[in-house]
């Protein structure tokens with residue numbers, strides 16, 4: 001075993017890089033080592049289902065959020081002993097560190113009993129495979145999952161002239177993000193774009209066809225239909241990583257406290273070991289576990305861990321934020337707009353098709369949804385400063 005760096009970050013995506021970048025800005029670049037499994041990293045993931053799926057773009061550019069002056073090691077980490085703060089890498093290296101930050105993100109989930117032909121988009125390589133399939137003539141796709149990712153993929157493929165069917169058992173598109181709001185609008189946008197959106201039903205059977213990527217699938221009790229390809233967009237699951245805690249194995253999602261410190265199976269924080277980004281879950285007052293899977297959350301969590309490591313006071317967490325671009329529209333969600341809330345138009349964007357909706361529960365504002373209303377959403381975000389509490393209700 002060799003002694004390692006002061007701060008060892010496992011995963012060089014947005015979350016891990018945010019911690020590393022903040023430490024580097026505070027003059028501690030020399031203390032930080034990032035272990036990263038993917039040879040192409042670091043790069044931003046949101047374009048993968050948008051511009052990058054349509055055509056190769058600037059993935060080679062080094063993202064602004066990724067520090068160059070820390071040590072980058074392109075080797076996956078297979079296991080971590082959290083109590084001893086020791087990692088074992090795929091190449092067999094064993095290292096210890098004073099602080100470990102786990103930022104391994106997640107991988108796309110595929111439902112059981114699906115063919116191994118089914119594609120997902122989590123990495124640039126995944127997006128290239130799908131793009132190449134379309135370039136080589138595949139023109140009818142079935143997408144499982146009408147969440148933001150499934151609909152972004154549908155929207156991008158449809159604009160390339162591909163026939164797309166999206167299927168989801170939920171009663172409304174992007175149910176988890178929009179809580180059932182604006183479903184008539186999203187249905188209409190999909191229809192205008194030629195995307196068939198089938199809600200309230202699921203794929204009940206699928207088989208490979210003789211063509212190299214083709215799939216025969218049945219939706220509900222409908223007929224078996226042939227598709228040139230099938231894509232799974234039904235959420236994410238933890239990346240495999242063996243974790244030994246102080247009192248036994250730590251399973252996913254990794255739970256952390258408000259500073260990002262990993263909790264052992266008994267719920268106590270483990271000294272100097274943190275988790276951040278899509279891999280981490282936080283226990284809610286009602287006992288459920290919340291994970292955010294959003295770009296801005298990875299940033300905010302990463303900044304919070306860096307502040308803790310630098311001995312700076314923590315800042316108030318901002319209202320959650322997620323954006324998605326699809327069917328020619330920018331959709332932005334601030335706050336929690338879940339089921340059971342009421343929605344009404346707060347502002348129309350003059351001269352454009354944009355709208356800002358206010359969402360309230362029992363008359364109390366809980367969030368906003370912007371459709372092509374970037375300026376209004378930006379004003380809301382700026383109101384209280386980047387990390388202060390936005391004043392919902394002021395628009």
Ligand SMILES: Cc1cc2nc3c(=O)[nH]c(=O)nc-3n(C[C@H](O)[C@H](O)[C@H](O)COP(=O)(O)OP(=O)(O)OC[C@H]3O[C@@H](n4cnc5c(N)ncnc54)[C@H](O)[C@@H]3O)c2cc1C
Nearest residue numbers: 011013014015037038046076077104105277278293294295
């Ligand atoms: C296709 C796509 C589109 C998205 N679009 C949006 C959007 O429009 N809006 C939005 O708000 N959010 C979006 N997101 C979500 C956002 O990109 C993620 O929440 C964010 O990337 C999470 O950052 P992360 O660092 O936790 O995980 P990741 O970005 O997944 O980074 C984790 C890194 O860890 C590495 N790694 C994994 N295992 C190991 C290991 N064992 N050892 C070493 N390294 C390892 C991985 O290779 C990866 O580079 C999108 C995500 C995807 C996949």
